Amino acid sequence: MNLSSALERTKRDFLVTNQYLDNLVNFFEKEAREGLQKDSERSLPMLPSFVTQIPNGSEKGLFLAADLGGSNFRVCSVHLNGDRSHELKQMKWRVPNETMKGSAAKFWTYLAKCIQDFLTEHHPEQSSFELDGNSYLKMGFTFSFPIRQTALNSGTLIRWTKGYAIEDAVGTDVCESLQTAVRALNLPVDVVAIVNDTVGCLLARSYETGSSAQTLVGCILGTGTNAAYSEKISRIPKLATYDSVPKSAKVMVVNTEWGSFDNNVKFLPNTEYDQALDLMTPNPRFHMFEKRVSGMFLGEILRRVLESFLKKGTIFTSAKTSLRKDADILTPWSIDTSFLSYSAADGSSDLTGIQQELTKIGISDSSLEERQAVKEICHVVALRSARLVAGIIAGLLKMTKAFEKFEVVDIGMDGAIIEFYPHYEEMVREALRSLRFVGANEKRITIGISRDGSGIGAALCAAMAG
Ligand code: ADP
Numbered sequence: 001m002n003l004s005s006a007l008e009r010t011k012r013d014f015l016v017t018n019q020y021l022d023n024l025v026n027f028f029e030k031e032a033r034e035g036l037q038k039d040s041e042r043s044l045p046m047l048p049s050f051v052t053q054i055p056n057g058s059e060k061g062l063f064l065a066a067d068l069g070g071s072n073f074r075v076c077s078v079h080l081n082g083d084r085s086h087e088l089k090q091m092k093w094r095v096p097n098e099t100m101k102g103s104a105a106k107f108w109t110y111l112a113k114c115i116q117d118f119l120t121e122h123h124p125e126q127s128s129f130e131l132d133g134n135s136y137l138k139m140g141f142t143f144s145f146p147i148r149q150t151a152l153n154s155g156t157l158i159r160w161t162k163g164y165a166i167e168d169a170v171g172t173d174v175c176e177s178l179q180t181a182v183r184a185l186n187l188p189v190d191v192v193a194i195v196n197d198t199v200g201c202l203l204a205r206s207y208e209t210g211s212s213a214q215t216l217v218g219c220i221l222g223t224g225t226n227a228a229y230s231e232k233i234s235r236i237p238k239l240a241t242y243d244s245v246p247k248s249a250k251v252m253v254v255n256t257e258w259g260s261f262d263n264n265v266k267f268l269p270n271t272e273y274d275q276a277l278d279l280m281t282p283n284p285r286f287h288m289f290e291k292r293v294s295g296m297f298l299g300e301i302l303r304r305v306l307e308s309f310l311k312k313g314t315i316f317t318s319a320k321t322s323l324r325k326d327a328d329i330l331t332p333w334s335i336d337t338s339f340l341s342y343s344a345a346d347g348s349s350d351l352t353g354i355q356q357e358l359t360k361i362g363i364s365d366s367s368l369e370e371r372q373a374v375k376e377i378c379h380v381v382a383l384r385s386a387r388l389v390a391g392i393i394a395g396l397l398k399m400t401k402a403f404e405k406f407e408v409v410d411i412g413m414d415g416a417i418i419e420f421y422p423h424y425e426e427m428v429r430e431a432l433r434s435l436r437f438v439g440a441n442e443k444r445i446t447i448g449i450s451r452d453g454s455g456i457g458a459a460l461c462a463a464m465a466g
Pocket residue numbers: 221222223224294295296297336337338339341414415416417420421
């Protein structure tokens with residue numbers, strides 16, 4: 001097959017039509033409602049966050065946030081000024097390998113000592129236990145591992161991921177464990193909330209926009225993808241099994257875990273590249289939406305398309321003879337998603353930026369036609385991601401009757417893809433406009449990047465914990 005017909009075929013493979021998107025909105029809505037009914041292993045998780053207040057920008061005071069993500073532990077203090085602004089101080093530690101694999105007691109003590117160091121450095125007045133209980137600092141804890149949360153301040157660890165293996169911590173309450181370690185060091189800190197990073201993103205953006213708009217969704221587009229949104233409690237039937245929901249609460253933020261949307265791939269596009277990629281992951285048949293959308297995967301999808309073209313002799317014909325066996329283009333997981341961003345940003349007539357990126361992956365020489373093909377492949381891979389995201393955001397807006405209830409509907413986003421991929425937001429907006437359900441209402445949607453959601457959001461969560 002020649003390059004132009006192979007390219008046409010690939011564009012068709014990655015095409016997400018307007019009609020498909022209209023159906024996606026309805027399919028997502030159905031799956032999400034099922035997830036709100038009851039928990040089941042292969043349905044959309046739709047996890048209650050126990051956060052029942054949305055900030056309006058007037059929150060005030062000094063709060064702490066701790067964030068355990070991949071390999072770093074971050075502690076920060078956030079001073080909320082009550083006028084949508086804040087000041088943030090932070091410190092970060094790389095968790096030592098032996099701490100990631102040792103005993104639970106050592107691990108929690110390590111985190112508590114980091115908190116102690118932070119207080120000594122930035123809030124010496126708060127670092128002793130002399131204070132009375134009212135002066136304790138409230139802390140929100142962003143803990144990015146699977147937990148079964150049963151209250152704002154209670155959640156048991158289901159399993160470790162990302163290289164952690166502290167076996168005696170599994171099955172224990174992470175909030176209580178951190179609190180105990182903090183108390184053992186006599187720190188005046190109350191760990192009052194466990195916060196998912198998407199929930200933090202929604203709260204942080206809500207605080208920033210204040211009463212000028214209603215933030216309904218917080219969405220992460222980084223290594224992985226996920227979103228939280230605010231839902232009426234009366235529409236979350238499975239909450240009836242928990243006794244920790246305040247009687248007066250009307251809404252609750254729900255962590256959709258949308259990375260797991262359509263794990264059975266009844267609806268999602270499923271090219272040969274998606275299928276082959278899935279088999280190379282540690283969790284085949286899970287996180288199927290995420291595997292078509294987020295930073296961890298887009299570079300690898302691109303690599304698989306390029307490799308397939310290369311092996312069929314449709315592209316890089318002159319570079320092929322001198323290609324090394326260990327070149328990145330031939331090595332799974334060796335092309336970073338930033339390749340797609342550089343490609344989209346290259347507006348030069350001879351695409352020199354793309355050649356530079358190609359050289360890094362082992363292709364030292366290419367024709368202009370080949371570079372144009374690379375640019376188009378990058379574009380269709382990113383465009384599919386943006387359009388799928390738009391479809392399920394619209395699904396959430398439909399479920400919540402957003403356009404009937406609010407004049408301006410706001411969405412907070414965070415992560416390298418939305419931050420660095422040129423015009424990603426515009427691609428999302430274009431897809432929203434093309435939807436029957438949204439159409440001209442797209443103008444009523446505001447989208448803003450909410451950096452540091454895990455810090456500010458966790459602090460806000462602590463502020464509202466009462
Ligand atoms: P995290 O989700 O872990 O908090 P980030 O939001 O920084 O982290 O996202 C990291 C992911 O984004 C990685 O998968 C990386 O490949 C991808 N990435 C990094 N830089 C860019 C870029 N310029 N354009 C697109 N994706 C990028």
